[in-house]
Amino acid sequence: MSKKQLFVALISLLICAPSYAGATSDGEIAAAQEQDANSNELTDEAISRELELFRGAEVSLRQALKIADGLHPGSRIVDASFDGGSGSSVYRVKMFRQNRIWADTIDAKTGKVAGNATVSSMSELNLEDRLNLIAMQSVRQELEDAVSVAEDNTSGKALSGGLMSEAGKLNFVIVVLSGTDLKQVMLEPPSANNLETFPGRSKQH
Numbered sequence: 001m002s003k004k005q006l007f008v009a010l011i012s013l014l015i016c017a018p019s020y021a022g023a024t025s026d027g028e029i030a031a032a033q034e035q036d037a038n039s040n041e042l043t044d045e046a047i048s049r050e051l052e053l054f055r056g057a058e059v060s061l062r063q064a065l066k067i068a069d070g071l072h073p074g075s076r077i078v079d080a081s082f083d084g085g086s087g088s089s090v091y092r093v094k095m096f097r098q099n100r101i102w103a104d105t106i107d108a109k110t111g112k113v114a115g116n117a118t119v120s121s122m123s124e125l126n127l128e129d130r131l132n133l134i135a136m137q138s139v140r141q142e143l144e145d146a147v148s149v150a151e152d153n154t155s156g157k158a159l160s161g162g163l164m165s166e167a168g169k170l171n172f173v174i175v176v177l178s179g180t181d182l183k184q185v186m187l188e189p190p191s192a193n194n195l196e197t198f199p200g201r202s203k204q205h
Contacts, residue, residue, distance in 0.1 A: 051177060053084035054159055057108035061158045062151070064091040064106045065144045071095070071113065072102050077143045078136060081160035081175075082108065090114060096133050099123070132163040135170040139189040146172035150185040154178040 059067075065077055068091075075097035083092050089108035094101060103118040122130055147158045156178030164173045164186075172187040 047182075050082075050084045051182075053089045054082050054108075054157075054177065057082065057089050059091070059106070059108050059111045061091060061161070062144060062147050063111065064093060064108070065147065067106055067111055067113070068093040068095065068104055069144070071104055071117070072097065075100075075102065076136065078133060079162040080143065081162070084108075096122075096136070101125075128165065132165055132170060135165075136163060139170065141172075141189045143172060146174055146187045149187060150174035150176050154183050154185065156183065 061080060061082065065080055068077055068080070072095050075095040077093060078096045078101075079092075079094040081092050083090050091106045091108055093104050093106060095104070096102075099122045101120045101122060103120070105114040106112070107114050122133060125133070143161050147161050150156075150161075151158055151174075154176045156176035159175045159177055159182075161172060161174040164171050166186065166188075169188055172189065174185045174187065176183050176185055
């Protein structure tokens with residue numbers, strides 16, 4: 001069975017057009033548009049800067065995942081993302097085993113691990129994140145598989161990947177840069193448990 005057969009992929013644009021719902025007068029609409037435009041300029045500038053650093057990275061997210069995979073034997077990667085906000089290009093990778101979570105930093109230019117891993121307990125997470133990790137234990141596929149499928153389906157390069165529950169199902173969510181577009185790819189592992197079956201899950205949204 002190929003990796004493409006392991007998942008059902010839903011591709012959507014990550015960046016959406018702004019909404020001005022709620023403004024009740026022309027003056028309020030104009031003010032909202034001006035404020036939103038200023039905010040968007042700052043956001044667009046930050047995104048452009050981040051993407052420029054990402055394009056210049058010599059290590060891909062998939063390579064970073066392979067590097068991280070050997071850091072904590074027996075653990076599984078549950079989240080990874082590119083980060084250029086600190087002035088240096090790195091990947092932030094989180095791994096999980098039993099009750100422990102490791103957060104490592106991998107240099108996007110050299111592939112070397114920067115600093116020591118930060119270790120935390122599963123009990124420190126919110127309920128949603130704990131349920132995602134519990135459900136992850138029933139999934140055979142790895143985040144690296146999801147990244148591979150997302151990149152193949154978009155002909156792009158992944159910036160980040162992680163876990164998210166959608167309608168009670170666990171999904172891998174991968175953000176990919178395809179050409180000049182950012183896309184979000186949701187991949188549902190066929191063996192993921194229905195999160196509604198776990199005790200203590202709140203159905204409120």
